[in-house]
Structure formats: C-alpha cells, structure tokens
Amino acid sequence: MNTATPGKKVGLLFGSFNPIHTGHLILANYMATHTDLDAVWLVVSPQSPFKVGQELLPESQRYELVQLAIVGNSRLQALNIEFEMPKPSYTIDTLDELHRRHPAYRFVLLMGEDNLPGLPRWKHAERILNEHEVYVYPRPGVDITGVNAHPGVKVVDAPLLDISATFIRDCVREHKSIRYLVPDAVEARIEQGGFWR
Numbered sequence: 001m002n003t004a005t006p007g008k009k010v011g012l013l014f015g016s017f018n019p020i021h022t023g024h025l026i027l028a029n030y031m032a033t034h035t036d037l038d039a040v041w042l043v044v045s046p047q048s049p050f051k052v053g054q055e056l057l058p059e060s061q062r063y064e065l066v067q068l069a070i071v072g073n074s075r076l077q078a079l080n081i082e083f084e085m086p087k088p089s090y091t092i093d094t095l096d097e098l099h100r101r102h103p104a105y106r107f108v109l110l111m112g113e114d115n116l117p118g119l120p121r122w123k124h125a126e127r128i129l130n131e132h133e134v135y136v137y138p139r140p141g142v143d144i145t146g147v148n149a150h151p152g153v154k155v156v157d158a159p160l161l162d163i164s165a166t167f168i169r170d171c172v173r174e175h176k177s178i179r180y181l182v183p184d185a186v187e188a189r190i191e192q193g194g195f196w197r
C-alpha cells in the first residue's frame with residue numbers, strides 16, 4: 001500500500017543504502033514531518049552511476065534492510081522500482097517511471113549538499129531541475145552558498161549527522177559496534193547475514 005494519496009507531495013531519497021543508517025532515517029523522517037511533504041519514499045538504487053565498482057551488498061538485501069529500518073513508520077516507504085530498470089540507475093528515468101505510475105503525485109527530490117556539486121553531470125540534470133522541486137539538506141564539510149539560485153531548489157535546515165554507510169561497513173569489518181548507528185533490527189540482520197565480514 002502506498003503512503004501517499006492522489007495529489008499528495010512525496011519526497012524521494014535515492015541511495016545505495018549499503019546499508020541504510022540512522023543518518024538516512026532521521027533525515028527522511030524530518031523531511032516527512034517538518035516540511036510540506038506528506039511522505040518520503042526511500043528508493044534503493046541497485047547501481048548508482050557514480051559508485052560503480054563499490055562493494056555493494058545484493059540489492060535485495062539492501063532493500064530488506066531498508067524495509068526492516070522503517071517498520072512502523074507510516075510516512076516512510078521503501079521502493080525497489082529501479083530493480084527492473086536498466087543499470088546504472090539514472091534518476092530522471094526513475095522519476096519518469098514514477099510519474100507514469102502515479103500521475104497525480106508531486107515528487108520532490110531530496111538531496112544532500114554533498115551530491116549537489118555533481119548534479120550538473122547527472123543525466124538530463126536540466127530536466128530534473130526544471131520539472132521537480134529539490135529539497136537540499138546540510139551535509140558536513142560542504143558549502144553550497146548560492147545553490148538555491150535555481151527557483152526549484154529549497155534549502156531545508158535538517159539536523160546534521162556525520163554518519164555514513166562507509167563508516168558502518170568499516171566498523172563491521174573491524175568487529176566494532178554499530179549499535180545506534182543503525183536500527184536494532186538492521187544491526188541484527190547484518191550480524192546474522194555476516195555482511196561485509
């Protein structure tokens with residue numbers, strides 16, 4: 001079941017989610033509750049164009065971890081729409097497909113400041129910006145002064161959490177605790193699956 005009804009405004013957080021962590025979740029929940037968005041969908045990308053060659057867990061397992069992480073939060077939803085689409089995953093193609101499936105919804109791209117400098121190199125970046133609003137949130141060590149010059153870009157003052165999936169994978173590999181960095185259910189599944197060991 002979808003968490004949005006016709007005409008609603010849905011934020012899309014695209015990512016590899018390798019794995020999903022508390023940084024993603026706090027941001028997604030903040031966007032879904034402190035802005036004009038009705039829901040946030042977490043879109044699991046099988047293969048990001050800029051992350052080719054990374055030690056990616058199979059997409060079905062990354063999707064499973066996202067589902068485990070959001071159990072009980074009706075404003076968040078996990079999407080595997082890119083699994084059947086050509087790889088790497090180009091965001092404009094996914095946006096087009098989402099519009100075909102949900103013509104009444106308005107989709108807003110959620111983007112960390114760290115991804116913003118690279119946006120002009122994305123496939124059909126000008127279409128993404130002209131046809132969608134983009135809500136940008138702070139990321140550590142990135143200065144995006146002037147980015148909101150484009151009328152579709154809105155900077156949202158969301159909490160800043162210096163947590164990354166890279167850090168989590170490193171912790172797991174070094175047998176260090178990831179408690180509170182990911183939800184308990186995600187920690188248990190990573191442990192049980194022996195991921196990144």
Ligand SMILES: Nc1ncnc2c1ncn2[C@@H]1O[C@H](COP(=O)(O)OP(=O)(O)OP(=O)(O)O)[C@@H](O)[C@H]1O
Pocket residue numbers: 013014015016017018022023024027110111112113114115139161162163164165166167
């Ligand atoms: N701590 C965080 N707070 C808010 N947003 C985040 C955080 N970490 C990542 N993001 C954003 O979530 C989206 C998906 O992130 P991604 O799945 O690449 O996670 P990551 O932690 O950056 O991964 P990796 O460390 O493997 O590069 C990106 O837009 C990224 O900017």
Ligand SMILES: O=C(O)c1ccc[n+]([C@@H]2O[C@H](COP(=O)([O-])O)[C@@H](O)[C@H]2O)c1
Pocket residue numbers: 014015016017044045047048049050051089090091092115121122123
């Ligand atoms: O569409 C593009 O050209 C494009 C280029 C780079 C990244 N993206 C998407 O942005 C999301 C986050 O990317 P990344 O590399 O930070 O995991 C992921 O879903 C990618 O598919 C999309």
